[in-house]
Amino acid sequence: MQLVLASTSRYRREIIERLGLPLTASAPVCDETPLPGESALETAVRLARTKAMSLATTHPDALIIGGDQVALLDGQQIGKPHTFDKGVEMLRWMSGRTVVFHSALALYNSHTGRLQEDVGLTRVTLRTLSDAQIRSYLTREPDALHCAGSAKSEMLGGALLERVESDDPNSLIGVPLFRLVTMLQNEGVEVL
Template structure:
C-alpha cells in the first residue's frame, strides 16, 4: 500500500525515512486552531487525525500518517509563535521550567477507514535562559518560530534543554516512531 505522510515538516520526513519504506510527503488541509475548552491532548489528537483524513480523498488506497504536537505549561497550550518577539516571550516564560509535549499520531487506512491513534508524552525541562541567549538562539534558528513554544530540540535547540523524559525520543521531534512501527504492522506493513 502507498504510504503518505500528511506533513511538509522536514523533521517528520526524516523520522519516517528512517524506516526505509517508500512514502510521499504531502501538505494536509487542516485548520490548526484549538477549539474552546479543548485540552492539549484533545487538540493534538484531533489535529493528527484531521491532517491524515484531509488527504484520504486524494489518496483513496493509502496508509496516511498524520501527526501534531501541542505543548502545555501551567495548563495553557503553547502554540507556534511565528513571530520573533512572540518567540522571545514564550521561551522566557518556559525558561527553567518543565513543559509537557503531546505528540499525537494517527494512521488512517483510506481504503478501509480504519484509524489507529496514539499520543507520545515528553517532558522537557529547559535551562535557565537569559533574554540575550533566547534572542541569539532565535536569530540562529529562525525555523524554531514554526515549532511549539519555539523550542526545537534539533540543531542548536539542544542547547536550550536541561533534561528530556520520554518513552520515545522521536516523539519530541514530532512522530512517536515506536508506536508507528506497531501501527504499520497492524496494517501488514513489515519494517524488518
C-alpha cells in the first residue's frame, strides 16, 4: 500500500522518512480552528484524524498519516502565531514556563476504513528569555511562526529550551514516531 503523509511540513516528512519507507506527501484539507469547549487533546486528535481522512478520495488504497500538535499553557491552547509580533507575544508568555504539547497521530487505511489514533505528550520548559533574545530567534528562524507558540525544538529553537520530558523525542517535532511504527505494524507494514 502507498504511504501518504497528510502534511506539507518538511519536519514531519523528515521524521517519517527515517523509517526508510517510500512516502509521498499531500496537503490535507482541514480547518485548524479549535471548536468551542474542545480540550487541547481533543483538538489535536480531531485535526490529525480530519487531515488523514481528507485525502481518502484522492488516495483510495493508501495508509494516510495525519498529525497535529496543540500546545497548552494556563488552560489555553496556543496556536501558530503566523506574524512576528504575535510570535513575540506568545514567547514572552511562555518564557520561563512549562508548556504541554499534544502531538496527535492518526493512521487511516483508506482501503479498509480502519483508523488508529494516539497522542504523544511532551512537557517543555522554556528558558527565561529577554525580548532581544525572542526577537533574535524569530528573525533567524522565520519558519517558527508556523509552529505552535513559535517554539521549535529543531535548529536554533533548541536554545529556547531548558528541559524536555517525553517518552518519544520525535513527538515534539510533530510525529510520535514510536507509536507510528506500532500502527504501521498493525497494518502489516514491517519497518525492520
